[in-house]
Amino acid sequence: MDDPIQLFIFASLREMDYDVEQIDENTQLGPRGADLDSLGLAELAIRVEDEFGVKFNEEEAEELAGATVAEFCAVVRERMTAGASAASAASAAPAAE
Amino acid sequence: MRHPSRLRAALATDPEIGAGNVLAKLVEHGAALDGPGISFDVAVDGYPAWTPLTLGVLRERVAARAAWLHAAGIRARDPVAIYVTSSADCLLNFMAMTWLGAIPALMNGNLPGDIAVEYIRRLRGAGVLADAAHRGQIEDAGLDVPILPDVSQAGTGDPADAPAHYRHHDDDPVAITHSSGTTRMPAAVVHSHASLFAATREEHLAAPRTGDQERMLCVLPAPHAAGIISTQQALCNRHELLFLSAQGGRFERSGAAVLDVIERWHPTSVYGFAVTWAELARFDLSQRDLSSVGLWFNTGDCAHEAHVRRLVTCGSHLTYTRDGVTRVPGSKFIDGIGSTEMGHSAFRAVHRMTSDRYGRCVGKPYAFAEVALLDTESGEEVPDGQVGHLGLKSPTLAPGYWNDSASTYRSRLRGYYLTGDLMYRDAEGYYYHVDRAVDAVDLGGGHWLYTAMSEERILMRCPDVRDCTVVAGRAAGQIVTDVLLLLAPGADPGADRAQAIADALGKPAAATLRRVVAVPEDDIVVGPTGKVRKFLMRQRHLAATAAP
Numbered sequence: 144m145d146d147p148i149q150l151f152i153f154a155s156l157r158e159m160d161y162d163v164e165q166i167d168e169n170t171q172l173g174p175r176g177a178d179l180d181s182l183g184l185a186e187l188a189i190r191v192e193d194e195f196g197v198k199f200n201e202e203e204a205e206e207l208a209g210a211t212v213a214e215f216c217a218v219v220r221e222r223m224t225a226g227a228s229a230a231s232a233a234s235a236a237p238a239a240e
Numbered sequence: 241m242r243h244p245s246r247l248r249a250a251l252a253t254d255p256e257i258g259a260g261n262v263l264a265k266l267v268e269h270g271a272a273l274d275g276p277g278i279s280f281d282v283a284v285d286g287y288p289a290w291t292p293l294t295l296g297v298l299r300e301r302v303a304a305r306a307a308w309l310h311a312a313g314i315r316a317r318d319p320v321a322i323y324v325t326s327s328a329d330c331l332l333n334f335m336a337m338t339w340l341g342a343i344p345a346l347m348n349g350n351l352p353g354d355i356a357v358e359y360i361r362r363l364r365g366a367g368v369l370a371d372a373a374h375r376g377q378i379e380d381a382g383l384d385v386p387i388l389p390d391v392s393q394a395g396t397g398d399p400a401d402a403p404a405h406y407r408h409h410d411d412d413p414v415a416i417t418h419s420s421g422t423t424r425m426p427a428a429v430v431h432s433h434a435s436l437f438a439a440t441r442e443e444h445l446a447a448p449r450t451g452d453q454e455r456m457l458c459v460l461p462a463p464h465a466a467g468i469i470s471t472q473q474a475l476c477n478r479h480e481l482l483f484l485s486a487q488g489g490r491f492e493r494s495g496a497a498v499l500d501v502i503e504r505w506h507p508t509s510v511y512g513f514a515v516t517w518a519e520l521a522r523f524d525l526s527q528r529d530l531s532s533v534g535l536w537f538n539t540g541d542c543a544h545e546a547h548v549r550r551l552v553t554c555g556s557h558l559t560y561t562r563d564g565v566t567r568v569p570g571s572k573f574i575d576g577i578g579s580t581e582m583g584h585s586a587f588r589a590v591h592r593m594t595s596d597r598y599g600r601c602v603g604k605p606y607a608f609a610e611v612a613l614l615d616t617e618s619g620e621e622v623p624d625g626q627v628g629h630l631g632l633k634s635p636t637l638a639p640g641y642w643n644d645s646a647s648t649y650r651s652r653l654r655g656y657y658l659t660g661d662l663m664y665r666d667a668e669g670y671y672y673h674v675d676r677a678v679d680a681v682d683l684g685g686g687h688w689l690y691t692a693m694s695e696e697r698i699l700m701r702c703p704d705v706r707d708c709t710v711v712a713g714r715a716a717g718q719i720v721t722d723v724l725l726l727l728a729p730g731a732d733p734g735a736d737r738a739q740a741i742a743d744a745l746g747k748p749a750a751a752t753l754r755r756v757v758a759v760p761e762d763d764i765v766v767g768p769t770g771k772v773r774k775f776l777m778r779q780r781h782l783a784a785t786a787a788p
Contacts, residue, residue: 173446174248174249174252174445174446174448174449175249175252175446178249178449180448180449180450180451181448181449181450181451182450182451182558182559182560182565183560184448185559185560186560189560189561189562193562201559201592205447205448208446208447208448209446209607
């Protein structure tokens with residue numbers, strides 16, 4: 144496992160006092176798996192936002208309950224890519240007069 | 241003792257749990273007997289009103305009723321009508337009858353006696369359990385089913401005499417509930433052990449816990465599917481639950497009753513039908529202490545933006561910020577649209593103070609619901625942006641109408657249950673409810689009058705109107721539309737709102753506008769759950785005021 148996003152998520156969960164021995168990439172974050180509550184999901188989302196420069200609103204953070212660690216990583220990666228393309232498109236666009 | 245969250249996982253994955261055995265399964269999976277059961281606004285077997293009954297006491301009080309009903313001859317598969325006012329009489333006897341494998345047919349206490357008698361007759365049941373107020377309405381009607389002794393006796397059974405709990409199969413009938421009866425005799429709908437629990441299993445046990453110990457105030461009607469589902473949702477999630485009787489009492493006074501209870505009991509969430517939010521619109525909520533409330537949950541008809549916006553500015557909720565866990569002002573409102581037959585809301589829209597997606601947006605379907613907007617002529621789905629009939633496939637769907645296969649099959653199309661709602665979907669996948677199919681009026685030339693959507697727009701354009709009803713139909717050979725307004729306290733009854741209302745209706749419908757009138761409360765005919773009975777309103781109103 145060398146995916147930096149996944150490594151960061153596991154490190155965060157450890158810091159947040161979750162038993163990561165019981166969690167793998169196929170574990171859901173919510174009650175069917177790691178059992179993060181809504182505040183835990185919001186904290187994890189903020190940690191990921193700060194580390195990877197992506198954004199989640201309050202509702203999206205709650206909806207992460209149904210996602211596995213791997214699915215969450217995929218969403219983060221997707222947003223990073225979308226953010227990067229938006230940034231490069233903005234820098235390529237001619238400046239407004 | 242298991243940690244509650246482990247208990248939730250155990251319940252969600254138990255293949256045998258369903259609406260018929262929630263209490264038994266909670267105990268089997270190790271839920272603490274001194275943990276929360278239900279609080280009622282009425283006394284229960286010597287426990288004063290408002291006393292929190294623990295899970296253990298709740299189970300004992302249900303066992304007492306199971307023993308009493310068994311002694312009265314009630315057995316598995318017996319349909320038994322329950323016609324009472326108090327939420328305790330309804331819910332405790334519901335659980336006791338499912339203990340026996342019987343089929344409680346829950347009736348709203350607001351149903352008038354003559355309707356109730358005919359409804360009971362059509363059930364072809366094994367008995368009727370009623371409270372004193374309702375016995376008087378049915379006992380001389382010549383019903384050919386036995387009326388059991390008064391419901392107040394049911395708690396006198398000895399819990400030790402309760403027989404072994406009935407073992408349900410997923411398909412077993414566990415309850416008959418009825419529709420709101422807004423258009424006709426209420427339809428009796430049968431729910432199965434699995435269908436009435438499906439939303440709890442798929443959604444409510446899968447949602448993340450909140451930071452608070454949840455205290456859920458239920459203003460939903462106990463005898464309806466939403467009342468049963470909310471009860472099992474609270475029990476399985478180990479929330480504290482206060483269940484008000486009869487949606488807080490007479491509708492015109494229920495807003496005050498609900499506010500008083502919020503200030504007294506400090507719920508973290510309030511569950512209700514649209515009528516509750518409309519009634520709360522009578523009050524200046526900034527003058528009341530609603531700080532405990534973080535969630536308002538609506539089902540049945542979708543709520544009006546004007547009502548939702550006022551509520552989400554009230555209350556508070558815990559959130560996690562870069563400064564840690566903090567309580568912030570404002571609450572969220574979960575809107576949806578559901579019905580007895582649908583067995584739960586099929587859609588979910590979340591509104592907060594920052595929301596701006598309204599216009600009768602009901603959000604997106606729950607993960608367990610498969611929806612299609614259909615052209616009922618061709619059976620094909622309509623494209624985005626076009627209004628179609630909502631078809632639903634869902635594990636929550638009721639298997640059908642009781643003693644009425646004709647209606648059961650008439651409401652199905654290509655495997656979907658037709659809910660009777662008209663909706664459209666936008667390009668982003670959000671769904672919008674425009675009207676009940678029976679209330680929409682074809683104006684010709686491709687134009688339609690959607691009464692529910694029109695009401696939504698009127699409320700947004702006329703802030704001093706608390707609620708309104710658009711009544712349209714044929715009078716003297718042409719389509720006429722009357723707009724009936726319920727004004728907010730202090731509003732000027734003589735104010736000229738005609739232009740604002742014509743704008744709200746749009747040109748084709750505005751051309752049919754006959755009059756706009758502020759009416760007294762009792763001019764609006766509502767059904768037992770507070771829904772406006774438009775079918776009756778049309779008949780009475782258009783007939784009484786037909787053009788000369």
